Each structure stands twice: as structure tokens, then as C-alpha cells.
Amino acid sequence: MNSAKNAPPPAKLTAPMGLKHRNTLGLDCMAESAYEITASDQLPSLIRTLEEQKRTWRVLGGGSNVILPKQLDGATLLMNISGQEIIHADEKNTLLAVGAGVNWHELVAWTLEQDLPGLENLALIPGTVGAAPIQNIGAYGVEVGQYIDHIEAFDSVAQAFVTLSQEACQFAYRDSYLKQHPTRFIVTKVVFQIPKAWQARIHYADLAKYFADQESKLNAEQIFTAVCKIRMQKLPDPKVIGNAGSFFHNPVVAQEQHAALIAQFPDLVSYADAMGKRKLAAGWLIDQCGFKGKQIGPVGVYEKQALVLVNHGGASAADILELASLIQYQVKEKFGVQLTIEPSIL
Ligand SMILES: Cc1cc2nc3c(=O)[nH]c(=O)nc-3n(C[C@H](O)[C@H](O)[C@H](O)COP(=O)(O)OP(=O)(O)OC[C@H]3O[C@@H](n4cnc5c(N)ncnc54)[C@H](O)[C@@H]3O)c2cc1C
Known part of the structure; x- marks a missing residue:
């Protein structure tokens, strides 16, 4: 237990606080109150107090995997512990x-x-x-x-x-x-x-292609650089266009369902799954439904990667979720596969 002398200062409170710049989708969101957590010791008394007051709370990191509503009631804990x-x-x-x-x-x-x-x-x-x-x-x-x-x-x-x-x-x-x-x-x-033992892992198609002509032994820095370059080419930069990365999980199906799908859609893109099942490329399924590059109001599907939904400006959580459910419906109709949303809906 910390003595009072060593106890960290209480978490800094800002009420209310706009979170548009703390979510990569760039959604307008006003938090009723936000606490900046810079030390773990701030948590026990803060959580006890919030629960005594029957106030809801949630943790926010960088906001790159969340869908925020216009108004976040209760307390939002901004995770800023460094070191x-x-x-x-x-x-x-x-x-x-x-x-x-x-x-x-x-x-x-x-x-x-x-x-x-x-x-x-x-x-x-x-x-x-x-x-x-x-x-x-x-x-x-x-x-x-x-x-x-x-x-x-x-x-x-x-x-x-x-x-x-x-x-x-x-x-x-x-x-x-x-x-x-x-x-x-x-x-x-x-x-x-x-x-300490290290091995290069470049079996994924994009990386394998990047290093196809490489004859000498690879090091981790070269892979780091390659991953950064590939990602910058394929994924939209949230600083330029709001997004939360992959919006849906790649659905995992049994071998029998995969075989039935391949019979109907020979170009189906899928990968072996560690559990002996097949992981379908959700981006391919969405692309086949004609969504790539489509814009509906302020939201859309990224032109280079159908798995990424984007905020063209001024979108709300409802706009994003409406497009998501249209995609889910059409993918289910065409392939009989249910897509699951990846980001947390707060
Ligand atoms: C352009 C882009 C590319 C991406 N690429 C990938 C990728 O390749 N692979 C991948 O897996 N993900 C990817 N993501 C998703 C995202 O980056 C990750 O999920 C990341 O870990 C989210 O971190 P965050 O701090 O932003 O979490 P947040 O979005 O702030 O929070 C995500 C969830 O975690 C909870 N949470 C956050 N911090 C804590 C904590 N300290 N304790 C308890 N709960 C907590 C939140 O309450 C929320 O439910 C991508 C996102 C973007 C925008």
C-alpha cells in the first residue's frame, strides 16, 4: 500500500470532453466526464467511487477500435500509463x-x-x-x-x-x-x-511477394520496413480519412461449408485455420457484393480494401452501423455467411 506521501495524484478530470480526436473513425463524441489515468494506483478509489455513485464507465485507449456515440454518459477512463x-x-x-x-x-x-x-x-x-x-x-x-x-x-x-x-x-x-x-x-x-531465437515470418502473400527477389538472409528491420510500406499502401491513414481498420472479422466456417461455397464460387479467398476450419476473406465477400468504393451519405467502403469502412466527414455511429448492417445483410444473402463487427460499440 502506498503511503500518502508516495500516492499518485488523483486522475485528472475533464468534464465534459470532446473525443473526436481520440477515435480514429473521427466521430463527434462528447464524454460527460473523462479521467486521465497515468498510474494504476489511481484506479481502486476511482472505480469504487464511480460504482458507489452508480455511474457507468469504460476504458479508452487510442480509440482505433471503437465506435463512439454522440454522447458518452458516465466516466471515460483515458488510459495514459507510460513506461x-x-x-x-x-x-x-x-x-x-x-x-x-x-x-x-x-x-x-x-x-x-x-x-x-x-x-x-x-x-x-x-x-x-x-x-x-x-x-x-x-x-x-x-x-x-x-x-x-x-x-x-x-x-x-x-x-x-x-x-x-x-x-x-x-x-x-x-x-x-x-x-x-x-x-x-x-x-x-x-x-x-x-x-532470443528469431525467425523471419514472411509466409503471408503480401510479404512473400515483397521479398520474392530477396536472396540474402532477412533481418527484422527489413520486415518492419516492408510491413510499414505495405500497410501504408493498402490501408487508409486515419489522420487523412477516418476508419477503424478491418471493420469485420474474417468469418471462420467448417470444411463442409467451405467446400459448398467453393463449388459455387471457385474464386473464393480463404485461409487454413489453426482449428482445422477455413477462414474466409471478409473483404473478398464484401467486394463480391459490389461495395468496394461505394459511398452512402457520409460513410463508405474504402476503395482499395473492402474490409475497411470510412468516414468521409461528419458521420455518426448510426451512419456507420447502418452501412455495416446493409453489408452484413447482402453478404448473408449471397454467401449464407454472417459477418461480425470487430470494433467495440461503446
Ligand atoms: C488503420 C487501422 C489499422 C488496424 N490494423 C489492425 C491490424 O492489423 N490488426 C489488428 O488486430 N487490429 C488492427 N486495428 C485495430 C486496432 O488498432 C487495435 O484493435 C488496437 O489494439 C486498438 O487499440 P486502442 O488503444 O486504440 O483501443 P481502443 O480503440 O481505445 O479500445 C478498444 C477496446 O479495448 C478496450 N480497452 C482499451 N484499452 C484498454 C485497457 N487498458 N484495459 C481494458 N480495456 C481496454 C476499450 O474499452 C475497447 O473496448 C487497426 C485499426 C486501424 C484504425
Whole structure:
């Protein structure tokens, strides 16, 4: 327990606070009150008080995977805990403790500067370190869960700090135990385990193509640069056009359903799934329904990647969700497959 002398200052309160610049879709949103969380010790008394006052609350990281309403009632906890340090190193692994508010991409770049390769395939994913385990962020054949040793979080049900091992987090495709229990856990720190042994992973089509003519041995910096270049070409920059990255999960179907679909749609794009099922490319399904590049009012489907919905300016959550449900309906009609929305609807 901290003595009063060492206790952190209480979380800074701003009421109300506009969140347009803290969500990558660029939706206009007014939070009734926002608390800036800069130290984990601020949480117990704050959560106790909010619950005593029967006020709703939620955590916001970088806002790159959320759909915000015009008005967010109650308290919004802005996760700004900083700090990153190597806490252990032996001949096999390095353990890295990182505050939940650290920017994800900056962490990936920093690990390479420290000669700790492993996270390079996950470069340029927006958002914070604390949100990364929530949906087990992944890209180019790598998921963050495989590098997480454990997580430190405030459990709002137990009203206590807890440590969740990698196993307890139950990481799966864009999913985790934390995601299954929204608003129960506030992630304050993530401890990564980076193995000393390193291997390039360039089996995903875009990366394999990028390095097709490469004859010498690759290093992690080259993969980091390639991932950044490919992402900048394919995905819209939220600073230029509002978006939340992939808007739908790639649906996972049984082999039998996949076989039936292939018989009807021979060009169907799909990938093998770790559980022996097939993961369908949701972007391809949406494209086949004619949505790529379409604009409906202030929202649309990105012209280079049908999986990304964009805010052309002035859109609301309702506009985005209306387009999303039209896409879901047409994909279901054509392919018999249900698309699930990826961002959290707050
Ligand atoms: C252009 C673009 C590209 C993207 N590419 C990818 C990609 O390749 N792969 C991928 O997996 N994702 C991708 N995303 C989605 C997004 O970047 C990730 O999901 C990211 O981890 C979200 O981080 P955030 O800090 O912005 O979270 P937020 O959007 O702020 O929050 C997301 C959810 O996590 C909760 N949350 C946030 N922080 C905490 C915390 N500390 N404790 C508890 N709950 C918390 C929030 O309440 C919310 O439910 C992309 C998004 C964009 C805009």
C-alpha cells in the first residue's frame, strides 16, 4: 500500500470532453466526464467511487477500435500509463514490462532498437499496448498473444489488482478472456516474453511477394520496413480519412461449408485455420457484393480494401452501423455467411 506521501495524484478530470480526436473513425463524441489515468494506483478509489455513485464507465485507449456515440454518459477512463523496461533477460528470453498507455507502434520500433526482434510483423497497428491483448491484435501471420507472458489488470469485480497468465487470457482469433468480459478488467501493464531465437515470418502473400527477389538472409528491420510500406499502401491513414481498420472479422466456417461455397464460387479467398476450419476473406465477400468504393451519405467502403469502412466527414455511429448492417445483410444473402463487427460499440 502506498503511503500518502508516495500516492499518485488523483486522475485528472475533464468534464465534459470532446473525443473526436481520440477515435480514429473521427466521430463527434462528447464524454460527460473523462479521467486521465497515468498510474494504476489511481484506479481502486476511482472505480469504487464511480460504482458507489452508480455511474457507468469504460476504458479508452487510442480509440482505433471503437465506435463512439454522440454522447458518452458516465466516466471515460483515458488510459495514459507510460513506461517500458526490460525486467529480466536470460539466454532464452527477454521479459519486457510495458505501461498500458504506451503507443503500440512505438513499442515495436523500440524493441528493434533494443535488438529484441519478434514483434515486427505487428508494426504500424494503431492504438495502445493495453488494448493489444483485448482482441489479440494480429497481422501478417503473427498474433500478440504468443508474445505475452502475463498481464496486470485491475479487476473491477474483485476490486483488486490481478495477474493474468497467457493461458488465463485465452487468446484466440481477435478474441481473449478480457474481451469476453468487457469492463471487468482494466489492463494496466503488459509483460512480454521475447524469445532470443528469431525467425523471419514472411509466409503471408503480401510479404512473400515483397521479398520474392530477396536472396540474402532477412533481418527484422527489413520486415518492419516492408510491413510499414505495405500497410501504408493498402490501408487508409486515419489522420487523412477516418476508419477503424478491418471493420469485420474474417468469418471462420467448417470444411463442409467451405467446400459448398467453393463449388459455387471457385474464386473464393480463404485461409487454413489453426482449428482445422477455413477462414474466409471478409473483404473478398464484401467486394463480391459490389461495395468496394461505394459511398452512402457520409460513410463508405474504402476503395482499395473492402474490409475497411470510412468516414468521409461528419458521420455518426448510426451512419456507420447502418452501412455495416446493409453489408452484413447482402453478404448473408449471397454467401449464407454472417459477418461480425470487430470494433467495440461503446
Ligand atoms: C488503420 C487501422 C489499422 C488496424 N490494423 C489492425 C491490424 O492489423 N490488426 C489488428 O488486430 N487490429 C488492427 N486495428 C485495430 C486496432 O488498432 C487495435 O484493435 C488496437 O489494439 C486498438 O487499440 P486502442 O488503444 O486504440 O483501443 P481502443 O480503440 O481505445 O479500445 C478498444 C477496446 O479495448 C478496450 N480497452 C482499451 N484499452 C484498454 C485497457 N487498458 N484495459 C481494458 N480495456 C481496454 C476499450 O474499452 C475497447 O473496448 C487497426 C485499426 C486501424 C484504425
